[in-house]
Amino acid sequence: MTVTEDPAAAEVAPEREIGKARRRKEDARLITGRTTWTDNMVLPGMLHLAVVRSPVAHGKITNVDVSAALEAPGVVAVYTGRDLADEQGSIPCAWPVTADMVNPGHPSIAVEEVNHVGEAVAVIVARSRSAAADAIELVDVDYDLLPPVLDMEQAVKGEADLCHDHIESNTAYHFVFDAGEAGTGGDTEQAFADADVVVSRRFVNQRLIPAFMEPRSVVVQPQGDNFTMWSATQIPHVLRVMLAMVTGVPEHKLRVVAPDVGGGFGGKLQVNPEEVIALLIARRLGKPVKWTETRSESLMAAHHGRDQIQYIDVASDREGNVKGLRVRILADMGAYLRLITPGVPALGAFMFPGIYKFPAYRFECDGIFTNKVPTDAYRGAGRPEATFAVERIMDELAVELGMDPLELRRKNWIQAQEFPFTTVAGLEYDSGDYDAATQQALELLGYQELREEQRRRRESNDPVQLGIGFSTFTEMCGLAPSRVLGSLSYGAGGWETASIRMLPTGKVEVVTGSTPHGQGHETAWSQLVADQLGVPFEDVEVLHGDTAVSHKGMDTYGSRSLVVGGTAVVKAADKVIEKARKVAAHLLEANEDDLEFSAGKFTVRGTPGTALSIQEIALAVFAAHNYPEDIEPSIDADATFDPVNFSFPHGTHVCAMEVDTETGFVKIRKYACVDDVGTIVNPLIVEGQVHGGLAQGIAQALYEEAVYDADGNLTTGTFVDYLVPSAADLPHFDTGNTVHVAPGNPIGAKGVGEAGCIASTPAVVNAALDAVRHLGVRDIRMPLTPERVWRAIHQGGDGGDRATAGTNAYGGASTESTAGVSTPASSLGGDL
Amino acid sequence: MTQVSMRVDGVTYTDEVEPRTLLVHHLREALGKVGTVVGCDTSNCGACTVHLDGQAVKSCTVFAVQADGAEVTTIEGIGSAGDLHPVQKAFHEMHGLQCGYCTPGMIMASIDLLKENPNPSETEVREGIEGNLCRCTGYQNIVRAVQQAAGEMAGRSDTLGAQA
Numbered sequence: 003m004t005v006t007e008d009p010a011a012a013e014v015a016p017e018r019e020i021g022k023a024r025r026r027k028e029d030a031r032l033i034t035g036r037t038t039w040t041d042n043m044v045l046p047g048m049l050h051l052a053v054v055r056s057p058v059a060h061g062k063i064t065n066v067d068v069s070a071a072l073e074a075p076g077v078v079a080v081y082t083g084r085d086l087a088d089e090q091g092s093i094p095c096a097w098p099v100t101a102d103m104v105n106p107g108h109p110s111i112a113v114e115e116v117n118h119v120g121e122a123v124a125v126i127v128a129r130s131r132s133a134a135a136d137a138i139e140l141v142d143v144d145y146d147l148l149p150p151v152l153d154m155e156q157a158v159k160g161e162a163d164l165c166h167d168h169i170e171s172n173t174a175y176h177f178v179f180d181a182g183e184a185g186t187g188g189d190t191e192q193a194f195a196d197a198d199v200v201v202s203r204r205f206v207n208q209r210l211i212p213a214f215m216e217p218r219s220v221v222v223q224p225q226g227d228n229f230t231m232w233s234a235t236q237i238p239h240v241l242r243v244m245l246a247m248v249t250g251v252p253e254h255k256l257r258v259v260a261p262d263v264g265g266g267f268g269g270k271l272q273v274n275p276e277e278v279i280a281l282l283i284a285r286r287l288g289k290p291v292k293w294t295e296t297r298s299e300s301l302m303a304a305h306h307g308r309d310q311i312q313y314i315d316v317a318s319d320r321e322g323n324v325k326g327l328r329v330r331i332l333a334d335m336g337a338y339l340r341l342i343t344p345g346v347p348a349l350g351a352f353m354f355p356g357i358y359k360f361p362a363y364r365f366e367c368d369g370i371f372t373n374k375v376p377t378d379a380y381r382g383a384g385r386p387e388a389t390f391a392v393e394r395i396m397d398e399l400a401v402e403l404g405m406d407p408l409e410l411r412r413k414n415w416i417q418a419q420e421f422p423f424t425t426v427a428g429l430e431y432d433s434g435d436y437d438a439a440t441q442q443a444l445e446l447l448g449y450q451e452l453r454e455e456q457r458r459r460r461e462s463n464d465p466v467q468l469g470i471g472f473s474t475f476t477e478m479c480g481l482a483p484s485r486v487l488g489s490l491s492y493g494a495g496g497w498e499t500a501s502i503r504m505l506p507t508g509k510v511e512v513v514t515g516s517t518p519h520g521q522g523h524e525t526a527w528s529q530l531v532a533d534q535l536g537v538p539f540e541d542v543e544v545l546h547g548d549t550a551v552s553h554k555g556m557d558t559y560g561s562r563s564l565v566v567g568g569t570a571v572v573k574a575a576d577k578v579i580e581k582a583r584k585v586a587a588h589l590l591e592a593n594e595d596d597l598e599f600s601a602g603k604f605t606v607r608g609t610p611g612t613a614l615s616i617q618e619i620a621l622a623v624f625a626a627h628n629y630p631e632d633i634e635p636s637i638d639a640d641a642t643f644d645p646v647n648f649s650f651p652h653g654t655h656v657c658a659m660e661v662d663t664e665t666g667f668v669k670i671r672k673y674a675c676v677d678d679v680g681t682i683v684n685p686l687i688v689e690g691q692v693h694g695g696l697a698q699g700i701a702q703a704l705y706e707e708a709v710y711d712a713d714g715n716l717t718t719g720t721f722v723d724y725l726v727p728s729a730a731d732l733p734h735f736d737t738g739n740t741v742h743v744a745p746g747n748p749i750g751a752k753g754v755g756e757a758g759c760i761a762s763t764p765a766v767v768n769a770a771l772d773a774v775r776h777l778g779v780r781d782i783r784m785p786l787t788p789e790r791v792w793r794a795i796h797q798g799g800d801g802g803d804r805a806t807a808g809t810n811a812y813g814g815a816s817t818e819s820t821a822g823v824s825t826p827a828s829s830l831g832g833d834l
Numbered sequence: 835m836t837q838v839s840m841r842v843d844g845v846t847y848t849d850e851v852e853p854r855t856l857l858v859h860h861l862r863e864a865l866g867k868v869g870t871v872v873g874c875d876t877s878n879c880g881a882c883t884v885h886l887d888g889q890a891v892k893s894c895t896v897f898a899v900q901a902d903g904a905e906v907t908t909i910e911g912i913g914s915a916g917d918l919h920p921v922q923k924a925f926h927e928m929h930g931l932q933c934g935y936c937t938p939g940m941i942m943a944s945i946d947l948l949k950e951n952p953n954p955s956e957t958e959v960r961e962g963i964e965g966n967l968c969r970c971t972g973y974q975n976i977v978r979a980v981q982q983a984a985g986e987m988a989g990r991s992d993t994l995g996a997q998a
């Protein structure tokens with residue numbers, strides 16, 4: 003990894019922990035198999051749950067017969083929606099994006115109606131996992147079928163079938179942001195009326211599945227009127243509050259623990275129906291219960307991500323100065339509103355202008371119900387969709403104007419000297435240098451040589467064409483200023499909290515409210531505290547993920563952990579030092595103002611030889627024999643940090659892509675990116691986060707798509723059909739960094755968890771199009787399967803239109819529509 | 835029920851199993867070998883990879899009864915905190931894991947790969963671990979780790995050779 007630091011950041015002293023590629027503390031248990039995954043847990047008398055799921059996308063439940071299942075060996079109980087109707091409440095939606103948003107309600111187990119394939123209709127409780135699973139097929143459920151609503155563009159038409167017959171339409175909400183009305187930009191309609199050039203496109207940002215590797219799992223143990231829940235969740239703190247509200251189990255009687263959690267990517271940012279069900283059944287039976295999903299269940303019933311149809315228009319003058327941006331999107335909610343389902347596209351609303359100085363901007367979004375599993379957060383949540391649209395349309399505008407795509411971007415992006423810069427969407431971008439990142443990325447790629455090769459291949463009419471695609475992106479991270487979340491109608495704040503406990507032997511416990519599931523908090527937080535308190539890295543232990551240990555927190559998502567949670571840790575450490583200063587002054591018989599604290603020691607200015615370490619002070623206040631009279635004998639401290647602004651990582655991603663025009667196969671020849679994520683605490687972890695993000699963003703461009711057939715069956719319901727890429731499917735990444743410190747937090751970090759995922763998708767698609775545009779191709783529908791690429795080249799269109807029924811994301815599977823219907827609209831969940 | 839006996843990580847276990855019990859479930863549920871995990875139900879993810887008589891297998895594709903009389907090695911049997919296997923050490927050194935869920939399977943598959951090909955190229959590593967999915971790392975650091983371990987293992991056997 004190459005690191006280019008600006009002069010301010012380069013002054014960091016070498017022995018500091020921040021900036022060191024510390025190997026992770028977390029690894030020891032993970033590489034030896036000494037892990038605490040939720041499904042590892044076994045409790046005395048524990049019962050196992052298996053969920054009976056709807057095989058139909060839309061229907062009224064007319065009868066549920068559980069008698070045969072109850073007779074099955076090992077089965078202890080069977081519950082239907084009716085049994086739990088009075089106590090299950092509704093899965094909460096914390097983000098009513100508009101005052102008149104329609105929420106149809108979301109029972110954890112369907113009572114009267116099912117609205118997507120995979121919805122829970124009954125739960126088996128049995129003595130073993132296999133006994134519970136065996137009894138699933140013995141439950142007999144009768145449905146009166148209703149027509150499934152699958153196609154958003156159909157669903158918004160006047161005479162469309164309804165996803166929920168107790169609400170008036172399939173539209174949950176209509177959300178508008180208009181820069182003219184908000185006072186952050188000009189009149190968008192006027193800008194378009196006056197423009198020399200307008201380019202309009204319709205992009206499909208397909209449905210994806212987070213596909214964390216550890217399947218969801220939950221264990222609940224009742225102890226008297228207390229309950230402990232272990233869950234493979236990203237959000238133990240949020241989950242506890244929400245479960246208390248939904249089930250009426252008092253919050254102080256509920257402890258939620260996230261033990262080792264195997265990835266989340268937004269997919270475990272949820273209050274899952276199965277978590278509610280497990281709690282209710284444990285309460286009913288007074289016995290510990292466990293539920294662990296199969297992968298097929300996970301793909302079918304855990305929330306999905308993305309799924310937008312984007313209509314985007316850009317206005318510009320002939321010289322390529324952009325004049326306006328207009329976006330209208332249809333966002334698929336799926337059948338219900340889960341935790342932040344409606345908020346995902348609304349969060350993206352502010353990022354469509356990207357890094358460009360649009361003088362006018364209007365955004366409109368309709369949240370649409372369909373008979374599919376709900377969508378919700380998936381790595382980037384709203385921002386990848388926005389970045390894709392703007393980075394794709396900038397290329398289209400460049401083509402229209404006959405300009406180099408990079409020259410067009412450069413002409414319109416915010417210049418380094420213009421930070422902080424308030425965008426047309428009203429966000430204040432904090433710091434950066436888009437040009438510097440771009441220059442460095444071009445060098446990493448070997449841009450000139452590849453352009454030269456592209457020219458040669460084009461001239462010789464080589465069947466394998468080469469293209470180069472860009473994505474010069476930014477994102478809003480560090481979720482989030484609580485007041486801003488309030489103004490967007492989100493149901494909670496975005497602060498984070500931390501405590502530092504100074505133990506008598508000088509060791510340090512750090513309690514964080516930010517809950518990791520692979521990000522390496524234990525290591526990075528130790529580095530922060532080691533620097534701040536001047537204690538050895540090894541002397542710091544980081545505690546998290548258990549509401550009995552870490553009583554408050556907002557958990558982990560939105561690239562917020564270091565920016566918000568790490569800052570809380572630093573602020574708590576500062577408080578420890580201030581408390582210790584009083585004790586040190588007392589013990590050293592000096593004036594507080596004469597004390598200096600550095601490298602973990604208090605010294606008296608001008609009195610060499612006198613020194614007291616913070617670890618010695620910890621012991622002194624533990625003994626408490628001698629301390630100032632006006633303080634309590636403790637130097638422990640808590641801090642809560644609420645940022646005043648988001649942070650804005652940015653970067654330039656460049657992809658060189660080979661396209662075989664005869665077979666439609668695409669191959670990434672080289673991928674280079676330079677990201678500016680502010681201060682880098684641990685370069686190893688930062689690089690790892692970028693790699694993982696790139697893999698997921700590239701996978702959206704090339705491999706992954708959740709496909710429903712004409713009846714609403716998920717045809718990509720296993721890892722055979724839903725193509726999570728393997729090592730052989732991905733290229734080597736050349737990554738680098740520029741560092742522009744974030745002014746909004748004392749660490750200077752901007753957040754890195756989502757960068758690679760947000761930036762890479764449009765770079766890859768732009769590269770493929772750059773390779774074949776001269777053959778008349780204007781767009782290729784994601785994922786860029788060989789079939790689609792071949793069709794786009796040889797038959798026109800975006801290659802997605804003529805896929806046959808049941809065609810899966812990779813053009814290979816042969817799942818038929820169960821109704822035997824094969825229409826163009828059926829093949830892709832109707833998103834035509 | 836059928837009686838099966840197998841040696842797992844150096845200890846012999848004899849149990850009654852249902853014929854349909856998969857090896858991975860037997861390891862996790864009967865023997866408490868929960869270091870080996872399940873990531874899918876279609877034999878695609880490789881999270882469950884163990885060594886069966888020295889060969890890497892996806893333990894969700896093997897019935898427990900098929901392992902009767904066999905020697906099984908899991909992630910828990912190849913090294914410990916103070917005495918890591920070179921591949922474990924390399925995953926740590928090269929940051930070849932994030933959440934760590936794929937890691938037991940990745941490490942077991944990588945050990946097998948290095949046995950077949952002690953000095954694999956980047957492409958050979960990528961193809962060699964194709965049957966193991968990781969959602970976190972983007973694989974680059976896993977590839978580095980496998981190559982680093984290859985180097986170390988070659989070095990070590992050279993040293994041993996010199997001593998012998």
Ligand code: FES
Pocket residue numbers: 871872873874875876877878879880881882883892893894895
């Ligand atoms: S659990 Fe065995 S391959 Fe996925």
Ligand code: FES
Pocket residue numbers: 215264265520930931932933934935936937967968969970971
């Ligand atoms: S490290 Fe998380 S799946 Fe590989």
